[in-house]
Amino acid sequence: MKTNHMNQVFVHLILILLAAACLFPFLLLIISSLTQEQSIVRDGYSLFPKEWSFEAYTYLWNQSSSLVRAYGITVMITVVGTFAGLLISSLLAYPLSRGDMPYRGLFSFLVFFTLLFNGGLVPTYLVFTEVFEMKNTLMALIIPGLLTNGFFILLIRSFFSTSIPVPIIESAYMDGATEFKIFYRIVLPLSLPILATIGLMLTIGYWNDWFNGLIYVTEPELFSIQNLLNRMLSNIQFLQQTNIGGNNSTAAASLPTNSVRMAMAVVGILPILCVYPFFQKYFVKGLTIGAVKG
Template identity: 65%
Template sequence: MVNGKQKLFQIGLHVVFSAIVLMCLLPFVLLIMTSFTDETMILREGYSFFPSKFSLDAYAFLWNDKENIFRAYFTTIMVTLVGTFAGLSISSLLSYPMARKEMPMRKALAFFVFFTLLFNGGLVPTYFIYTQVFELKNTMMALIIPGLLTNGFFVLIMRTFFMNSIPVPIIESASIDGAGEFKIFFKIVLPLSLPILATIGLMQTIGYWNDWFNGLIYITDSKLFSLQNLLNRILLNAQFIQSNASSMNMSDISAGAKIPMETIRMAMAVIGVVPLLCAYPFFQKYFVKGLVIGAVKG
């Protein structure tokens, strides 16, 4: 009887989680299918998983700007890689000392990190500091540093992980054997911290990849546009052409009328999200473990 109840419970659990998985996957499937749907079919029939007519007009429209898109891809990939590596380095080097009980003023430092989560200087002072003092405008650093390089939330999660998951006897043993603090950190602590490093790394990767705000504020040079900024500008240009076609000549009117706005939006979303979907499986086995352990109160 007990086994029967357990089987029914497991079956129900599988059904519930399968439904949740479908609810998460179906929007992506609809997004991809809509990007390959003919614009007139969307206007006539609405969004569908099985469109009656396929079209590559949206991707053809974006392909006309392929050089800028490839350049923006390269910029975004470089910014994501450099920013994620630098952010992980800074966060781990800051959070590990706060996890060591022998560090003086570690509680004060933890409060200072927490304070940054509650208050900031505001957009205008931040803009002037980065552009006038540090002179980051129209540089790659403007896409890496402001608002993304470090995050107090990530630092506190890593601190909790170090406190709860790194055995103190191992550190003490290594110290007795003559290992210095840097050797302990790089040879012992970091190899044991792969779950939290992968978790924070994935969060920072998503943050850098999806960021458009820094590019909007600090970048005016088109050669430095990130992927999100470029796609946003392409969409705005297409909307401008379509909305102002009546005041242009006949060739512009026909061009504006043929722009598939709905499918362009979907195609841009596919271009922006597919690389992250491809990267996520490599982080998945560490993600849940690192997030759960790092979120436990220390």
């Protein structure tokens, strides 16, 4: 008994240290965003700064109208993209999970093929801008590279194949249920863990995406939060590196570059940290069931 108790204490200590190692970067990030710029330049980043300041958040507050609009756009594309991505991925994964589907192996290979090869950046850009005319539209922030993913489709397919009992589907057939009704009323409710897992991945992908906005969007009214924060940081660096002269030069030199960078990271990551606990209980279960048994 004593040995088991010591083992539990040791395991708990290891887990506490790992949790502290994970929390340390976030704590340093928040404290650095509240540290005076000159203190960071002089003393570096520290958990116990000598001088505190809200100038980074004051700078962001002065851009509040743009931030609110960018937040709204990001929330909208995240919600729409996550819902559409889950719908498309599950609708494709369900027939691939059925053993009686004709050419099932061929379609599975085509999905897997997309994980190995793509058309390249330039052809992809030309297709979405010249053929589909998505430049400077919200669709450019939703569809390219984010809406569907072969890995997600194969993960959901594995979950459907291993975790949805075939007798339940057969009984529904005998009761006269259509294929769509089986999918909507039986398969999806039993697949909540994997759907929550993929939904979280899609949510993080859409929220953190800046690349689509960088190459497809030039109108400031359509900037997502990540693109706006990136542009703001670029503007600060440009002002500091450009010789403007006079009072403007002094003001530009005093801009809180390092602390603003940390404050931007806090503003960008905070919503995801708030959402993650609601998905956590499904995340590990859905990922392990869909991957290990596949």
